[in-house]
Amino acid sequence: MTDVPDSPAPMRLVDVQAAVAAELDRIAPVIDELGALFAAAGHELALVGGPVRDAMLGRRSNDLDFTTSARPEQTDRILKSWGDAWWDMGRDFGTIGCRKGEWVVEVTTYRSEAYDPDSRKPEVQYGDSLAGDLGRRDFTVNAMAVRLPSRELEDPYGGVVDLAHRVIRTPGTPEQSFSDDPLRMMRAARFAAQLGFSVDPAVVQAMTEMADRIQIISAERVRDELVKLVCAPHPRLGLELLVETGLADRVLPELPALKLERDEHHRHKDVYEHTLTVLEQAIDLEPRLATRGDIPAPDFVSRFAALMHDVGKPRTRRFQDDGVVTFHHHDVVGAKLTRKRMKALKFSNEQIDAVGDLVELHLRFHGYGSGEWTDSAVRRYVRDAGPQLERLHVLTRADCTTRNKKKADRLRRTYDDLEARIDRLSAEEELASIRPDLDGNQIMTLLGIGPGREVGEAYKFLLELRLDNGPMSEEDAAAALREWWAARG
Structure with missing residues (x-):
């Protein structure tokens, strides 16, 4: 059975630091060059979020996320001078992407986003500081950054400690975080499933109390989080959390419905x-x-x-x-x-x-x-x-x-x-x-009929015959078809 972690031992800080140093050295061709380019243009740049978290966990990836003080049009000019290919599908959210050799890079302008009570789409506003950008992120383990080109770690919300203790916690209050973006409630379950982490009790309580708020999120975004959760290494952890908090009642009610009442007489x-x-x-x-x-x-x-x-x-x-x-x-x-x-x-x-x-x-x-x-x-x-x-x-x-x-x-x-x-x-x-031993043209020639419903019926008869008897010679199939046709009158 799949190994689901139970009370995992905390990571040692020295091991976390060593893992980060090793990963930064591996990705140096990207972070050193991009850091220098943005600095020369008068902009801040930092490696942020998942890549920093994964570096601390000793995981490698060639997909790198950055945040910057530069506006999208400024980022676009820098990446076009450096990368091999570019895209801007995320421009409305401040994101410009490019590929450089084996590396895939996405750079997003400092931002903040929130939902109003009835909105299904976030309202994007650009920020002016790295600290502000980190503060609007979903969880502390994703609210860490490495400034470039200096490689200085920014961890204003204790993400390193939470990562070492393998716990999911929000930078601010979970109520405010989930009010800003209710999808983060599902992301908490998804990260528990992906990382094998526990979820802070305050986060679980807020998810339970605010479960109804998930209904303002579009079905497509809920679906995408559900797919990531189910495909994670430990999906049971995330699914149990969705059921425990009542979120599953809103997004996948068939799952909690499986908790059928039982009694001693009907087992x-x-x-x-x-x-x-x-x-x-x-x-x-x-x-x-x-x-x-x-x-x-x-x-x-x-x-x-x-x-x-x-x-x-x-x-x-x-x-x-x-x-x-x-x-x-x-x-x-x-x-x-x-x-x-x-x-x-x-x-x-x-x-x-x-x-x-x-x-x-x-x-x-x-x-x-x-x-x-x-x-x-x-x-x-x-x-x-x-x-x-x-x-x-x-x-x-x-x-x-x-x-x-x-x-x-x-x-x-x-x-x-x-x-x-x-x-x-x-x-x-x-x-x-598997298919019949005679095709449509042979059927029409043999029976002297043109295209139409009767050809389909003859094809279905021959297919059932093929399933019953296995492969037949054309002669035997033709004889059976003539007999079937004659019996139809």
Whole structure:
């Protein structure tokens, strides 16, 4: 299972200082040159935010963020004299970007931004000092900067100490920070998931009290934070925080709904805890996607499918007289709920279809029994999974959370057998691109008809025949098609 940190030991200050020095030396070709260029033009420049935080954690990146006293048009002139390529899509927010060799640089003018109570977009105002710029940032670990070219560390809010103790805290009061930008509440959960840090109790309290304020944030920005959280190394930490504070009730209500009431007469496993465990096990299985399906990790689709696979259970739960609890058709209901939620969060149709299909198919394997499926059933399993087959393998395996070792081993061996049969049939029949043994032109020639609905019906008949029988010769397929056509009258 994915390793989630528990009461991590504080970092030593000397180690933090050494990590920063090493990283600054590595990125010297950028920071020394840019620092000198901005200084020569009479402007301040500082490396800021994530790159400084990551340097202290010993993490390397070639994407560097800077803040400056220069206005965007002044920054634009300097970067064009230095970089290899430039862009200004963020000009409205004071940001100009460029690429220099392997380095990607973004420089933003000192600024402050805030929402009014009914706004979905921040109001950007330029600032005139580094201290002011740092003060408007979300968390203390992101409110540190290194002045250039002097390499002097600016840490007015104790970010080094918070980073050493692995805690998420705001520079000012969390209430003011979240009032300025409510999305920071979700960012707190996201950074907990990314860094494995705890969240300051005052921050948790403010998130709980101000959860309703997230509703002024656009669905797209909420979606982007949710994707980053789910794709983080420790998503359970962030998701549990969203549920604890009530934010999940506003942005992903299907998750807290999994906390079903239980009693001594009607027993079933904890669906909420089961779901988080399935997510962690799906993450552990992600290397399969890279080797078999060429899907790089982290894979949002497989992770989100794991998170949503049982969201149909609350609506389908039924109690029987013998104490048994059933969730009939929760796969179909869950797929509909998943598609509806993802549509509300403005996901792409491709992502909605991928996750929705996985949720709908996640129980299909359990009809396999001990291997009783015919080859026809295996073909249909592959056909229905389509391009999501490798992800379905991961989700189905991750969905086994039983503590009964014998049962878990039996399920694993059974799925091993199904995958082996799929591999064998794929090698023999090219299952991934399964199609009828006659194409549309051959159908029309054979039946003496033109394009139209009847060609589609004939094609569907031949496809079902192909799934049932495997590959056929053209002669046998033609004979079967004539027989089918004659039977239609």
